[in-house]
Amino acid sequence: MFNSFRQMSRRFFKLLPRPGWLLLLITVYIVLSTTWSPVEYVELGEAQIVQTTKPQVCVHTLLENEVHERKIKRSLELVREMGATTIVQFFPWAYFEPSDDQYNWTQADLIVRHAKNQGLRIIARLGLVPDWARPASDGRATTLNYLPEASFDDFAEYAAQLAARYIEEIRHFIIWNEPNLSFEWGYRPVDPAAYVRLLQLSYRAIKGANSQALVLAGALAPTNEAQGSSAGLNEMDFLRQMYRRGAAPYFDALAVHSYGSTEPADAEPSPDRLNFRRLELLRQIMVDADDAAKPVFITESGWNDHPRWTGAVRPSQRLQYTIKAFEFTAANWSWAEQLCIWAFRYPAPLNAYPDNFTLVSPEFDLKPIYYAIQDYARGWERGATQWLPPPVAS
16 A cells, blocks of 8 residues: 555656645645644743742733743743732633633643742633623624623633632632723623622622632722713722622622822822822722721732833833832732732733833843832842843943
8 A cells, every 4th residue: 555655646746847846845834834833841840939028019910822831831930030929810711611611721721730830829810701602782793891791690600610620729800800991891881780790690609619719899990981981980980889789798809900100109199190099099988888898909000111102101210110109008008918010921012002011021031120029029129220130331
């Protein structure tokens, strides 16, 4: 049989004109280069412990879109070496349950395995709706953030499956992301009452899977949008409506986003200003609702130092404001459990101003802000310029 195959091959190549040979080889190369890659073996390594003096330090990672396991491992190594104890990591429903009741945990397993090995705590953020759970609305396609009420139970079931699978590794779960913004609510008018219903179902499902789990509500975005705006609703009004709709028994902590914008970390809060201490206004609402016993997790925060964005600050200000935010939180907000910086690293450059929120480049170049946070977290003495390693003199 082999000889017959060889003879047929010879006849084929004899009949094929020389330019055809070249075309065939090019086609084979393209097919192999786009569909085949060697298996990547990444050693887990010895289990690690985070060395830190500031356990509040936390970063938001984006490993759900990282292709290479070695880059997942390296990212989490750098998080640990920086002195952060905790990561906020997105676990998109659309990624892990692509078909109803059909789960693919491959990427989640990689992330959880390496985070555990680096000694990091995970706060899991849940969201993004698979196609099968979001049919077209009024004949129009829907976005990944569109969650119809008919699929609330399906979302809660996914949350329970995640909580059960990682019962030893993940205890904190954020239900949705920025539900007070229309974009994050599927380009629909925001709906605090519907969000509370989603929260209730998710809380019960997660607690049923792991009674020790902690459910975080909100992840509310700072915005000045008034009632009736097509873009969203300011987070103070949204939180008040959550309490009026009976949300209090269905979350263990509040997740919030508290960015500094262009103001210093200690700038006074005000309802008409978007700054770091705006969070105090939300906290007062919790106090007024007799819910002060619950902690707050700042799951996104930070400053941007893009040279041409109006919402950015200078690099030196970014360093100073970020460290001041950590110091202010530790000194004044005993109710703040974590302060998580957005974002540790993007898997690929966006080539726009969001790149300047990161601490590490896609190529794993460590930025000055990384070293400044590392000095703070690990209790190392900071240099006067907060620039480590210093520029090389020419």
